[in-house]
Structure formats: C-alpha cells, structure tokens
Amino acid sequence: MGSLVGISGSCVSCRVPSEVCYLPIRNGNWAFRDRSSSRKFQLVDLKLGSGSKFLRQQRIEGPNGRRIFAAIQTTDALKEPLAELKSGQFHEFHELPSGMKLEVIVQTAGRDSRKKTFPLLFVHGSSHAAWCWTYHWMPFFSARGYDCYAVSLLGQGASDVPQAAVAGSLDSHAKDIAHLIRSKFTAPPVIIAHSFGGLVMQWFLSNTGRNSTSEESDGICPRPAGVVLACSSPPSGNGPMVTRFMKRDLIASIKITLGFAAKMVGSSRSICRDCFFSADIPESELKEYQELVKRSSRLPILDVRALNKSLPVPPPPEGIPPVLVLHAENDYLVDAEGSQETAEWTLSDIVKWAEVCLPFCAPPKWVGMLMIVVLSVAG
Numbered sequence: 001m002g003s004l005v006g007i008s009g010s011c012v013s014c015r016v017p018s019e020v021c022y023l024p025i026r027n028g029n030w031a032f033r034d035r036s037s038s039r040k041f042q043l044v045d046l047k048l049g050s051g052s053k054f055l056r057q058q059r060i061e062g063p064n065g066r067r068i069f070a071a072i073q074t075t076d077a078l079k080e081p082l083a084e085l086k087s088g089q090f091h092e093f094h095e096l097p098s099g100m101k102l103e104v105i106v107q108t109a110g111r112d113s114r115k116k117t118f119p120l121l122f123v124h125g126s127s128h129a130a131w132c133w134t135y136h137w138m139p140f141f142s143a144r145g146y147d148c149y150a151v152s153l154l155g156q157g158a159s160d161v162p163q164a165a166v167a168g169s170l171d172s173h174a175k176d177i178a179h180l181i182r183s184k185f186t187a188p189p190v191i192i193a194h195s196f197g198g199l200v201m202q203w204f205l206s207n208t209g210r211n212s213t214s215e216e217s218d219g220i221c222p223r224p225a226g227v228v229l230a231c232s233s234p235p236s237g238n239g240p241m242v243t244r245f246m247k248r249d250l251i252a253s254i255k256i257t258l259g260f261a262a263k264m265v266g267s268s269r270s271i272c273r274d275c276f277f278s279a280d281i282p283e284s285e286l287k288e289y290q291e292l293v294k295r296s297s298r299l300p301i302l303d304v305r306a307l308n309k310s311l312p313v314p315p316p317p318e319g320i321p322p323v324l325v326l327h328a329e330n331d332y333l334v335d336a337e338g339s340q341e342t343a344e345w346t347l348s349d350i351v352k353w354a355e356v357c358l359p360f361c362a363p364p365k366w367v368g369m370l371m372i373v374v375l376s377v378a379g
Contacts, residue, residue: 125195129157198232
C-alpha cells in the first residue's frame with residue numbers, strides 16, 4: 001500500500017507532509033483528520049495497492065463536495081521495469097535488511113562468449129534508473145563474456161520508495177549496494193557508475209575494507225575488483241562546478257537549474273536534450289528517453305543541502321582497487337575540472353572523448369574495448 005503524504009484545497013507537494021491534516025489508513029481506505037475541527041473524512045476511489053504506480057497528484061471528492069488534491073506516494077516496488085527489456089535481460093528484486101527492495105536488471109554473459117571471472121554492476125545517476133544501462137552498455141559487455149547487473153537505488157525506477165522526503169544519503173545508498181554485493185555476488189564485481197552514482201561510489205570506496213565480499217563489519221563496504229566512474233560528480237559535489245558554469249555560460253547554468261531543481265528535464269524537450277544528449281539525437285529517441293527520465297525518480301535521490309555538509313568525500317584508504325575515470329568533453333553537466341578532481345582523488349588517469357557520456361547512449365567502441373583491457377588487469 002502507498003502512503004498519502006499531503007492533502008489540501010490546492011495542489012500540494014508530494015514530498016512535504018501536510019501541516020494541517022493527519023492521514024491514517026482506516027479499514028483499507030484512506031482517511032484524513034482536519035486538525036482544526038477533528039472531523040474525519042473517508043477518501044474513496046484512490047485504488048492504491050501493492051505495485052501501484054506513483055501518482056504526484058490526484059483529484060478527489062472531499063467533504064461537502066469540495067474538490068481537493070491529494071499527493072500520493074507508493075512504497076512498494078513496481079512489478080515491471082520502466083523500459084522494455086532487451087533480449088537476454090530479466091528483472092528481479094533484492095531485499096535489504098530494512099525489508100525495502102532494490103530493482104535489479106540482469107543480463108548474463110552471452111552463450112557464444114568466453115565468460116569472464118568477474119561480473120559488472122552498473123549504478124545510475126539522478127533522473128535515471130537501472131533501465132538506462134539496458135540499451136547499449138549491458139548488451140555490449142554481455143556479448144564479451146561479462147555477467148551484467150544494473151541496480152535502481154531506492155526511490156528510483158521500480159525499487160521501493162522510503163517513507164521519507166528523499167531516497168537516501170551517500171552513506172545509505174553505499175550500504176545498500178554493499179548489501180547487494182555481499183548477498184548476490186560470489187566474486188567481487190567491477191562497478192560502473194555514472195553522475196551522482198559515481199559520487200555514491202566514491203563514498204563506497206572511502207569506506208572500503210581490505211577484504212572482498214566476506215567483510216561484514218558495519219560501515220565497511222566490500223572491496224570491488226575495480227571501479228569505472230563515467231562523467232561522475234566530483235568528491236566536492238556539484239557546487240563548485242555550478243559556480244564555474246555561471247561564470248562561463250549563464251544560460252547553460254540556468255538550464256541546468258531548471259532541468260533538475262524544477263524537474264524540467266521531464267517536461268521540456270529542449271532542456272532534456274541539452275542536459276543529456278547530443279544535439280543530433282532523433283526526435284523519436286528523445287521522446288522515448290524523456291518519458292523514462294520523467295518516470296524514473298519517485299523521490300529525490302539525495303538531499304542536496306544535507307549532501308553538501310558531508311562533502312568533500314573523505315579520501316579513500318590505501319590500496320583501493322583500480323579506478324578508471326571517463327570524461328566526455330561535450331558533457332553538459334560535468335566539466336573537465338570536475339573529472340580532473342575525481343581522477344586526483346582516485347589517483348587515476350582520465351580517458352576523454354568528444355561525445356556525451358550517458359548510460360543509454362552507445363559508448364564509442366574503442367572506449368568499451370579500453371575498459372575491457374583495463375578492467376581485465378583489475379580482475
């Protein structure tokens with residue numbers, strides 16, 4: 001069952017609990033109590049159940065025929081992935097100690113390929129979910145012998161939605177991934193992370209133990225075989241980059257702010273194209289991807305204000321696994337200075353190319369092959 005998180009005489013935020021109404025469930029139906037009068041009213045026809053989709057606003061009949069708006073948030077994982085899976089891919093869930101479930105999309109090594117000794121785990125960034133890796137990256141590496149797993153962080157994709165204003169923190173997301181690795185993998189994976197997912201993985205690395213999947217100590221993440229950070233947010237976060245963007249290109253800075261703070265990447269085709277894609281992307285593909293982006297994040301992935309207090313990410317311990325930093329020179333969100341900061345933090349080199357670097361865009365073949373060479377050393 002979902003949770004009703006706000007109700008009033010006008011549209012309400014789906015993330016801020018109402019200040020005027022108390023919203024318990026009564027006999028399977030939604031009810032609310034008007035604090036000013038202590039009266040109870042039943043709300044009907046919400047028809048929420050296990051696996052029901054997220055509704056930001058729903059118009060319902062209130063007391064005395066008054067039309068009111070409810071913001072509804074489901075906590076159960078959706079039963080189906082947001083995007084249609086490709087050949088050889090399947091969908092499952094991983095249960096965390098809290099009882100919440102993470103969506104995991106799997107594509108095992110191709111039958112005609114020589115299976116590699118370590119699997120790949122893909123971690124998405126903001127406004128994305130596990131589906132974004134299914135178009136190109138998972139098929140590319142599966143065909144070359146890698147078992148591939150893509151996870152949706154809590155509150156994203158078809159994963160469960162916490163009863164909170166945001167999906168989690170760097171620490172909680174890192175611990176969720178650590179639990180997934182300990183439970184799911186028999187060999188340490190190479191983790192490939194994008195954007196904010198890369199920042200989560202930096203936190204993961206800074207809390208990595210020397211052992212692999214057997215490490216059970218609280219707060220210690222299992223050591224992966226290697227890590228790829230693709231256009232990752234740097235250890236200091238996005239704040240310094242935003243300042244640089246404002247000095248270089250005020251219009252671009254405004255678009256980025258509108259795209260993410262106002263969530264216009266899901267409503268404005270031009271902002272979505274600028275933030276995520278090359279200018280020449282076919283309109284049909286842009287429309288398909290934008291619809292998925294719009295539906296991917298059921299809660300903000302992180303609390304930006306709280307995040308800034310925990311940054312920069314503490315330096316990683318000595319002896320961390322090999323790290324490869326990928327930077328796209330035409331990336332709209334992560335600049336060269338940001339990628340350089342990430343490389344210096346990980347003591348690794350940067351691989352650069354001209355096009356954008358997004359999970360649902362095909363990487364240049366030479367980049368993919370270079371990743372295989374580098375990660376083979378890691379394995």
